[in-house]
Amino acid sequence: MAKLQEGAVRLINEICDRYKNEKTPLMMILSDIQNEYGYIPLEVQEVVSKRTGISVAEIYGVVTFYSFFSLEPKGKYVIGCCLGTACYVKGAQIVIDRFSELLGIGPGQTTADGLFTLDALRCIGACGIAPAVSINGKVYPKVDVEEVEGIIDFYRKEATA
Amino acid sequence: MSLINIKIEGIPYQIEDGQTILQAAKKCGYEIPSLCSFNNGECSQGSCRVCLVEVKGARGLVASCVYPVNDGMEISISSAEAVAARRRSVELLLSDHNQFCQACDKNGKCELLHVANVTDARSGIFPGSHNRVHLDEVAPGLVRDTSKCILCGRCIERCKNAHGLGILGFEGRGFNTFVAPAGDRSFSDSPCIQCGQCVNVCPTGALMEHSEIDKVDHALRYGKKIVIAQAAPAVRAALGEEFGYKIGTPVTGRMIAAMRRLGFARVYDVNFGADLTIMEEGTELLGRLKNGGVLPMITSCSPGWINFAEYNYGDLLPHLSSCKSPHQMQGAILKSYWAKQNDVAPEDIFVVSVMPCTAKKFERQREQLKVNGICDVDAVITTRELARMIKRAGIIFDRLPEEEWDRDIMGTYTGAADIFGVTGGVMEAALRTVYFKLTGKEAEPVEFKDVRGHDAGIREASLDINDTTVNVAVASGMKAARILLDEIREGRSKYQFIEIMGCPGGCINGGGQPYVREFFLPNEDDDILETYKEKRAAALYSEDERNTIRQSHNNPQIRELYEKFLGEPNSHKCHELLHTTYAPREGYNELKDE
Numbered sequence: 089m090a091k092l093q094e095g096a097v098r099l100i101n102e103i104c105d106r107y108k109n110e111k112t113p114l115m116m117i118l119s120d121i122q123n124e125y126g127y128i129p130l131e132v133q134e135v136v137s138k139r140t141g142i143s144v145a146e147i148y149g150v151v152t153f154y155s156f157f158s159l160e161p162k163g164k165y166v167i168g169c170c171l172g173t174a175c176y177v178k179g180a181q182i183v184i185d186r187f188s189e190l191l192g193i194g195p196g197q198t199t200a201d202g203l204f205t206l207d208a209l210r211c212i213g214a215c216g217i218a219p220a221v222s223i224n225g226k227v228y229p230k231v232d233v234e235e236v237e238g239i240i241d242f243y244r245k246e247a248t249a
Numbered sequence: 250m251s252l253i254n255i256k257i258e259g260i261p262y263q264i265e266d267g268q269t270i271l272q273a274a275k276k277c278g279y280e281i282p283s284l285c286s287f288n289n290g291e292c293s294q295g296s297c298r299v300c301l302v303e304v305k306g307a308r309g310l311v312a313s314c315v316y317p318v319n320d321g322m323e324i325s326i327s328s329a330e331a332v333a334a335r336r337r338s339v340e341l342l343l344s345d346h347n348q349f350c351q352a353c354d355k356n357g358k359c360e361l362l363h364v365a366n367v368t369d370a371r372s373g374i375f376p377g378s379h380n381r382v383h384l385d386e387v388a389p390g391l392v393r394d395t396s397k398c399i400l401c402g403r404c405i406e407r408c409k410n411a412h413g414l415g416i417l418g419f420e421g422r423g424f425n426t427f428v429a430p431a432g433d434r435s436f437s438d439s440p441c442i443q444c445g446q447c448v449n450v451c452p453t454g455a456l457m458e459h460s461e462i463d464k465v466d467h468a469l470r471y472g473k474k475i476v477i478a479q480a481a482p483a484v485r486a487a488l489g490e491e492f493g494y495k496i497g498t499p500v501t502g503r504m505i506a507a508m509r510r511l512g513f514a515r516v517y518d519v520n521f522g523a524d525l526t527i528m529e530e531g532t533e534l535l536g537r538l539k540n541g542g543v544l545p546m547i548t549s550c551s552p553g554w555i556n557f558a559e560y561n562y563g564d565l566l567p568h569l570s571s572c573k574s575p576h577q578m579q580g581a582i583l584k585s586y587w588a589k590q591n592d593v594a595p596e597d598i599f600v601v602s603v604m605p606c607t608a609k610k611f612e613r614q615r616e617q618l619k620v621n622g623i624c625d626v627d628a629v630i631t632t633r634e635l636a637r638m639i640k641r642a643g644i645i646f647d648r649l650p651e652e653e654w655d656r657d658i659m660g661t662y663t664g665a666a667d668i669f670g671v672t673g674g675v676m677e678a679a680l681r682t683v684y685f686k687l688t689g690k691e692a693e694p695v696e697f698k699d700v701r702g703h704d705a706g707i708r709e710a711s712l713d714i715n716d717t718t719v720n721v722a723v724a725s726g727m728k729a730a731r732i733l734l735d736e737i738r739e740g741r742s743k744y745q746f747i748e749i750m751g752c753p754g755g756c757i758n759g760g761g762q763p764y765v766r767e768f769f770l771p772n773e774d775d776d777i778l779e780t781y782k783e784k785r786a787a788a789l790y791s792e793d794e795r796n797t798i799r800q801s802h803n804n805p806q807i808r809e810l811y812e813k814f815l816g817e818p819n820s821h822k823c824h825e826l827l828h829t830t831y832a833p834r835e836g837y838n839e840l841k842d843e
Contacts, residue, residue, distance in 0.1 A: 130432055134837055142415075143409065143414065144431040144439075145420075145430060146418050148420060148431035149420055
């Protein structure tokens, strides 16, 4: 397994220790690591396993169960298209297809320049403004398929600015 | 424990509190079918929904394997709704199950087929999509085929309970869930020790040993090699179970007769190799004690344990005895001394080991064990695989005569070797010889009962032999082993000699032994799941007691082997043929692109 840098191992251990006294600390540890690094590869899971005594297979199971966690590095901008029931009924599939077409990637993938990741999400609890798209925490309500190109351009410009 | 009153089908029963409905019903004489519940509750995820029953007042049907009984409870197993629900649960499991049952190696021992039978389930009721198949045939010891997996989680629990390892886990979510080592890797690319405990508990054919019957067939049919078979002690204590004998019936004579009829040119007892191991290991220990070598010394017979050590305790490898395991030693002698005596080239000998073990399949391929580039052993089959070969050959096991091992050159063995198959056995065998070497007389009594047992966990003993105090410990299952190993790592181990076996209980409970399932064993006692290890162990201890020679150093053929060929124990020649090395290994190694 590729060796992690010493600093990374130290930080992961420190994150694990934050929840030492919790009965079931795994979700909290993984959330912190996801927020810190943007993804949780197997090497990192091994460090967590060593520190907490939770088996790698169990950690891997949790990481692959929740779509919030990722095994691969994510792009600078993570585009989350909600495909929950309400959004789907309001045309979310056409919206995500348009993102997919313009970015040249499928859901779950990241563009080669590392700028965008496209995620299909289950319900994000914003049914009142369906179809909803969330980009790095900012939520776009009632997204029309015609708006998609503009949204992408906005972030492309922001990235070069 | 207080008593409570319940009713099943309206009939009152008084039972102990603190049980699940499934357990209580069993005591009252009802067998509720179940899959994810196993070994009297060792694993109950409540996930398979095969054990649904009706409880008066409860919301919906309840999973009896996890639902506790309470006072006044009224249960119905035979209610029309419960019967239909159990049947539907099994039909749903079947809908995503590869139903090539005839060709499955689990044919005849499949629990899914058993519950389908007792729930009256029909196949093909829910046609629809199938989950993607994940197949791992890379590892030498084990095969994983998710097309037969029912997601019961028993394998996951067993790996955790026996070893504290947890190699397997659920991956993905919903319909796409499957069981695998992290990252859907092969067992070979994970720190799996290939002990096969997961295979022993799998209800279907999703986890199996990696069969080498084809390889043996090929050698017997087309090869020009002399095919020699050798069987480990634990095999004779369990093989009979495959042919309807009660657990704990030794079937040595018939097993030998069967192996001859399968076409093996010679049939040897690995016990000879076990005696040889004791001579080498005992001498090594005495040398370490005398010369201030690395202590405690740890036994090296169990390949599952060796795998575990290389993955997890690379810093402690100098503590391991350098001795090869008995069947490897014997293979090396077959391809050197035996070859010379019989005027055969080593490469013209094909050695088949019959083992209670799946990790031995991995072990025999280890580079460090080869002598001049040649493997000591060419194929390893499990006890179960031997039974399959015997059945396939149309042999009626019961009617076989009781035959003797081949005893030219090797094959004579002692009681000390017999007990290698049970946790504590190698320790006891070694102590018998070490005692003699230190005092010049045989230990009286010959047994060292403190180290005996038949279950996981740690046992210890302290012996004063000629003013030398020897503290010893025995552990089986990696969970127990870890405790002793951490003591060594932290510099507070008080032992000089430690025996470690991979499987809980030792080889009698190895990953290649016959499956123990209550409903396939109608003539066994109700508590067979708790007692089968003890019974198999008793078979080996009784062989030891019957043997006229009970110490390895008194084996006349072993003496002859040293006089005529090897020289002294731990001689240069011994090191060349009978000893090996270890190296730390990376658990989740970097995967190479295909």
